[in-house]
Amino acid sequence: MSHANLSAEAVRILETASAEKKAKLGRTVATQWRESPWHSVGHAIPPQRPARPDSPVLRPPRDVPRRKIGPGSEGRAALLHALAHIELNAVDLAWDIIARFTDQELPHTFYDDWVRIADEEAKHFLLLAARLEELGSYYGALPAHDGLWQASEATSGDLLARLAIVPMVLEARGLDVTPEMIRKLKAAEDEASAAILETIYEEEIGHVAVGRKWFEWLCERQRLQPVDTWQALVNRYFRGPLKPPFNNEGREMAGFPACYYEPLVSPA
Numbered sequence: 416m417s418h419a420n421l422s423a424e425a426v427r428i429l430e431t432a433s434a435e436k437k438a439k440l441g442r443t444v445a446t447q448w449r450e451s452p453w454h455s456v457g458h459a460i461p462p463q464r465p466a467r468p469d470s471p472v473l474r475p476p477r478d479v480p481r482r483k484i485g486p487g488s489e490g491r492a493a494l495l496h497a498l499a500h501i502e503l504n505a506v507d508l509a510w511d512i513i514a515r516f517t518d519q520e521l522p523h524t525f526y527d528d529w530v531r532i533a534d535e536e537a538k539h540f541l542l543l544a545a546r547l548e549e550l551g552s553y554y555g556a557l558p559a560h561d562g563l564w565q566a567s568e569a570t571s572g573d574l575l576a577r578l579a580i581v582p583m584v585l586e587a588r589g590l591d592v593t594p595e596m597i598r599k600l601k602a603a604e605d606e607a608s609a610a611i612l613e614t615i616y617e618e619e620i621g622h623v624a625v626g627r628k629w630f631e632w633l634c635e636r637q638r639l640q641p642v643d644t645w646q647a648l649v650n651r652y653f654r655g656p657l658k659p660p661f662n663n664e665g666r667e668m669a670g671f672p673a674c675y676y677e678p679l680v681s682p683a
């Protein structure tokens with residue numbers, strides 16, 4: 416990274432189509448950033464959509480096969496495939512937030528946090544992709560859906576909205592559903608897959624915490640009340656009410672209190 420800056424590197428990662436190369440390049444850049452913290456962030460223009468491999472084909476969510484865990488490895492492979500796809504999106508989302516908002520005069524620690532998240536997302540993707548191969552499958556073997564990137568495109572022009580939706584709605588939702596997946600994988604005696612999800616779960620608590628921290632930091636800078644602002648942004652940018660049950664304990668560990676999200680549950 417000696418001649419480049421962080422946002423240019425982020426764009427290079429976003430424009431890498433191969434999933435494995437994208438993840439590995441991200442990890443390399445993250446190491447360089449950690450070891451050489453004097454590099455500048457600079458300015459760059461991220462692509463509207465990140466480059467992606469030819470497979471998996473992207474389909475509307477309802478056309479993606481269900482991921483039920485049964486006696487064979489097929490259901491588990493479908494689950495891990497769906498999760499790998501989410502993690503690859505998360506890799507792109509982390510580099511996108513780094514490259515997209517460089518006009519906002521954000522502290523260096525903002526970039527430290529998101530580079531660490533990008534690195535962890537790449538690790539999550541690579542762990543899941545390797546596990547898929549152990550199960551006789553691979554990332555790209557099944558169709559996947561495009562909902563995650565669509566959610567982020569809506570917030571391309573607004574960092575506060577991006578933080579409100581991506582870490583504080585979507586990644587927080589991951590905290591709600593992951594413990595049950597771990598339980599099912601253990602019930603199917605797939606300890607290796609369960610261990611990967613446990614790693615992901617613990618690190619995702621940190622991602623929600625970072626999202627919440629910078630959301631509140633920006634609210635303070637703009638003299639906004641964080642809870643009201645978050646609820647207004649979720650109502651505007653997120654389609655549909657939030658889905659209980661929530662993992663209040665996991666969310667609490669991320670410093671994300673129920674007073675944010677409980678009022679947005681649809682009346683039964």
Ligand SMILES: [Fe+2]
Nearest residue numbers: 502505536539
């Ligand atoms: Fe992740």
Ligand SMILES: [Fe+2]
Nearest residue numbers: 505586619622
């Ligand atoms: Fe994450």
